[in-house]
């Protein structure tokens with residue numbers, strides 16, 4: 557029987573090794589680690605690697621007899637073999653350097669990976685953190701999805717009518733702001749999704765971030781029958797997010813039947829059970 561992270565490959569006696577970086581335990585891979593990946597793919601595989609949708613790295617076409625040797629080299633470079641079967645998939649964050657980012661999430665994700673990285677669950681479990689509503693980490697189609705939010709304050713009397721918050725590609729994406737040569741900024745709070753882009757870009761502090769928080773979604777999934785996650789908690793503080801993720805994971809472990817995904821548990825018992 558193949559171990560976690562060692563997947564049957566194409567051809568007799570060939571396997572795919574699936575790894576992710578455990579040092580750092582984020583979606584980031586250092587240039588030194590990239591060199592090791594390249595060398596292992598050259599020495600043991602067929603000179604290619606592949607990134608899975610959840611940011612694990614696969615090295616295909618490795619002879620089964622040489623797997624232990626290849627893994628030894630990968631582990632020395634800070635990689636961890638896993639991310640398959642019933643193990644948690646790579647908990648991932650969107651990039652730290654994205655200019656839309658008003659709340660970096662990589663550090664929180666590293667902490668969650670330290671705790672849940674490759675831990676066995678009732679079934680595959682996906683956790684994703686996104687720095688804004690674009691949800692590049694697919695927080696709304698993960699078992700547990702977190703999206704950073706910003707509550708803004710708008711002070712039209714400070715506005716110099718530069719138009720950046722409306723017209724710049726890094727400005728408001730949902731027409732929640734209007735500004736003209738004659739009139740300073742106006743904010744439609746009903747349209748606002750709390751992304752915080754405008755507070756990042758306003759050069760004079762007419763729009764500022766007042767408070768940061770995180771919306772937590774559960775029960776999303778991809779695959780053959782995609783499901784959109786449901787909103788469980790709104791605007792949870794940074795201090796409470798990790799505790800909330802812990803609580804949801806423990807609840808899932810307690811309620812799930814063997815092999816049951818979180819979305820199926822939510823559909824069976826209702827989202828209220830996770831509140």
Ligand code: SF4
Nearest residue numbers: 650654657687688692
């Ligand atoms: S979710 Fe937002 S902050 Fe994160 S990478 Fe996408 S656009 Fe940037």
Ligand code: SF4
Nearest residue numbers: 728748749751752754
């Ligand atoms: S915080 Fe609201 S007003 Fe500001 S850019 Fe985002 S959606 Fe627009």
Ligand code: SF4
Nearest residue numbers: 715716718719721758
């Ligand atoms: S970016 Fe600031 S100063 Fe410029 S139009 Fe918007 S609110 Fe006014």
